[in-house]
Amino acid sequence: MDLETFAPGSGLLEPRAALRSDAPALDLNGTWRFRFSQSVNVHEDFAEPSFDDSDWDSLPVPSHWNLHGHGAPAYTNVDFPIPIDPPRVPDENPTGDYRRVFDLPEGWTGGRLRFEGAESFARVWLNGHELGFWTGSRLPAEFDAGPYLRPGRNVLAVRVHQWSAATYLEDQDMWWLPGIFRDVTLTRSSADVFVHASYADGRGTLSFEGEGTLSVPELGVADLAPGTEVSVEVEPWTAETPRLYDAVVTFPEETVRLRIGFRTISIVDGVLLANGRPLLFKGVNRHEFHPEHGRAVPYETMREDVLLMKRHNVNAVRTSHYPPHPDFLDLCDELGLWVIDECDLETHGFGEVGWRANPTDDPRYADALLDRMRRMVERDKNHPSIIMWSLGNEAGVGRNLAVMADWTRSRDSSRPIHYEGDRSCAHTDVYSRMYASHAEVEAIGRREEAPLDDPALDERRRGMPFMQCEYAHAMGNGPGGLAEYQELFERYPRLAGGFIWEWIDHGLAHPTYEYAYGGDYGEPVHDSNFVIDGLVFPDRTPSPGLHDLKKVFEPVRFEFGDGVVRVVNGHGFRDLSHLDFVVTVEADGETVAEHRLTVPAEGGEVKLPPPPAGDGELWVTVRAVLAADQPWAAAGHEVAWGQAPLKPFPSPVEPAAPAVVSAPARAVLDGREHHVLGDAEFDAATGRLVRLFGTEVEGPRLDLWRAPTDNDTYGGLAGKWRRLGLHRLTHRVDGIEAGDGLTVRTRVAPAVTDLGMRATYTWTAVGGGLELTVDIEPEGDWTDPIPRVGLNMTLPAGTVEHVTWFGRGPGEAYPDTGMSARVGRWRASIDELQIPYVFPQENGHRADVRWADFGAFKVRGYPVFGLTARPWSAAELDRARHRPDLVPGDRLHIGLDLAQQGIGTATCGPGALPAYDLRAGRTTFRLRFEPS
Structure with missing residues (x-):
């Protein structure tokens, strides 16, 4: 049957650019009649205009049928x-x-039926006439509707199969979600145009392919004929300045x-350039996704994505792993994002069988792969944001890659090709x-990577930019x-650079x-849960990872010296004149002074105001904020920040010597013998603290466990910890x-x-408080990193509704994360202290x-400690599978x-760097408990 054909489609019109036209068009989105079947063996009489569909269900288009109760x-x-x-x-x-x-x-005559996307095989009838079929789920298809349109009532029928020969080309890491999930339009537009707009040395070169005439009133260009090239004075387009x-x-x-x-994209001496300047990707991979609509993403959500990206630097x-809805690319043009546009191709599952019968190397699939590349390039060719074409993702190797690449170069030589x-x-x-490790990335940066077997290919590759x-x-986490x-x-x-x-x-x-x-x-x-792997939660709330990414991707750096700060412009294509700089001085987390800094547009060393007199731990924070509204954020939006101590942090701090040493008293409380030390009570049989400043407590006692992160689990550490029994310690x-x-004196094992682990707890009454060492x-021989060294109570x-702390915040931080956490005084409820992974x-x-x-x-560290406060135990957190x-x-x-193991990225990639491994060793942990 047709759905097992290698052909990419039939009856299709030639692919063309996505354009905004004044030609008449009918929006066919909305409520359609729908019938679901578990197999393909259903009669095709439904395509007849007279067919009675009154007992069918209703289904919105665009949508996925299995998000509406069908399968x-x-x-x-x-x-x-x-x-x-x-x-x-x-x-x-x-x-x-x-x-x-x-x-x-x-009066309507002629027209094209245009489908922007349907998964994975769709056949179309208009008024009972079969127009053809198409595959390539995330790409548009157009059919000539003119000969079959009728005045008045018309009936459009579409049959979509979830599985087809095309399924073998669409094994992307995502939900399998069939249906017509992008727009459907009847349009009388047939226009196509390919605009070429390059930039060098302050001037743009403009021409176009197609028919008609082109005018750009702002540039004084009028009625430019196809193939004619003009030079004009322009401002260049970049992601920073999307003119x-x-x-x-x-x-x-x-x-x-x-x-x-x-704009002009080029490669010189192995360096990727935009408009002659080095281009560094600070990127993310983006699937189209909405928690209620799947890949049928509303326009407002697309815009929210781009705004969130811009606001987080x-x-x-990279449009993983298919071309997105064309509206998303318009937003990237408008608001400024470099884009790698990726073809709708992935055959990853063939790797499970040794890549046998991989379509990438099967000549029978050559037309289908070329068809997908052509439709992507032709649809998206006019977007300045797209600076690279990608042949696809995780599809192995094979002869069809050459077919795709060769055609693409012949059609558009202005963009590099990626795979x-x-x-x-x-x-x-x-x-x-x-997921190359840090060490391998550094070797590649030095051009010292392991060689290829073929010297010519190796030399060619060493001359390429790396990403x-x-x-x-x-x-x-x-x-x-x-x-x-x-x-x-x-x-x-x-x-x-690269893409998270x-x-x-x-x-x-x-x-x-x-x-x-x-x-x-x-x-x-x-x-x-491998599909739960994003920088934003499903509702698009930023995760701590996105906050960290914003800090790491900052386009401004601050280097502090004695009374000065050096402001370094990390933008590739603009100066600092669009930013204001605010200086805040805090003593023990409380603001004591605030100033504005005058920073040259090119950056440089600037004198800081003298710090105020007084006691306390002094910190200075310099913030770069937008001086005026931008299309993607309002004035005052923080772009970057830096922080440094003005008065050195006293580390380590020794506990204060007690003015009066008092021995514990013995008392019988609640029928059990206790030691009473200051305003604290200890169970005499176990030595454990049971009451503190009038509050009933249990603990603290040493623990080595944490509920494993995804990185712990997929990277193998969690398995080692469980085999070692660290989740079931005895005391x-x-x-x-x-x-x-x-x-x-205790032993924990x-x-x-x-x-x-031998753990000795020494309690001392000090000036109304209690010190613990x-x-x-x-x-024994502890060979692997351990999850944690800390105390549980x-x-x-x-008893506690809010926690106020002086330290890093407001968000979470681990040894190799938390770059967005700054030193200050913070307050949060117990609920707010939880991260809703x-x-x-x-x-x-x-x-x-x-x-x-x-x-x-109150708990005070000597000098510092790490803090968690939860309404559930680590064991309960470990057992949970959903929130x-x-x-x-x-x-x-x-x-x-006292310490935590690093996080790393071992779900896919390297684990924590050695510097962030927590190794068992002799150590001392000191805290002081005080009345609030």
């Missing part, structure tokens, strides 16, 4: 959810039949409007990798290592789970000594192994805390940490 979504990352047997597909093939009745306006010029192309039957940006997008899957780079202009098309997998990657990108000119994987968590709204991931719909084959009291204070000594629920895991750790006030008491699984209990769980 169910399914998620896989690599694996095909059907047998790998190209071009054959199962008989159990979900099929949707669509019908749309529309009235043709009086566009309104143009009109006049045809005999219609007029189209487009916006032109002048993102300058580039990551072929390490030889035989058909590309850039060297692209995924990471995916790196720093943003799954769950993390990613770590961002700052170290960025330092390398900025140090070596060959490195053109990925923009958004693909969590589908779910009545039970809040957000669903793989397996939540009963899929027999799935990849669990043994070896001795309690009451002298000048209270000393409790898991069952099965002989590894353990914990001496820790490991026993609990209080009755409701879709898949629950370790979160919410506040770092470098000098002191924290819980209302019931609703976390139900507050009758205890508040407080963590006071």
